[in-house]
Amino acid sequence: MHRTAVGFPNIGLQGFAPKLAKGEITSLAGAQDDAWHFQISTPIQPGNSGGALAENVNYAVKSSYLLSFLESVPEVAAKLKEAHTKDRKFEDVVKSVEQATVLVLVY
Secondary structure, three states: OEEEEEEEOHHHOOOOOOOOEEEEEEOOHHHHHOOEEEEOOOOOOOOOOOOOOOOEEEEEOOOOHHHEEEOOOOOHOOOOOOOOOOOOHHHHHHHHHOOOOOOOOOO
8 A cells, every 4th residue: 555645844844845755654553552543654754743762663543543533623613624535646745745744834
């Protein structure tokens, strides 16, 4: 299975434009067989979607758990839309994801 991520890694060096990273799901469980996560080969960069992780060992939250969390927040649940990516070109899906991705700076 493939995984795609859009984010803002190392804005000081790479700038403020969103970046696309592709990878594959390499395990259906995370660290210590954690069922909430899965292991991915997508590079995780500090300041992007990861942070202080072991090099070349990357994990992501499974969308089903994330969706359950988002649905538990009434203000967010009302804004959720049904996914419809199966009949769309990859490039169009990436554009949609870029429009829903924001840079958060913490000082």
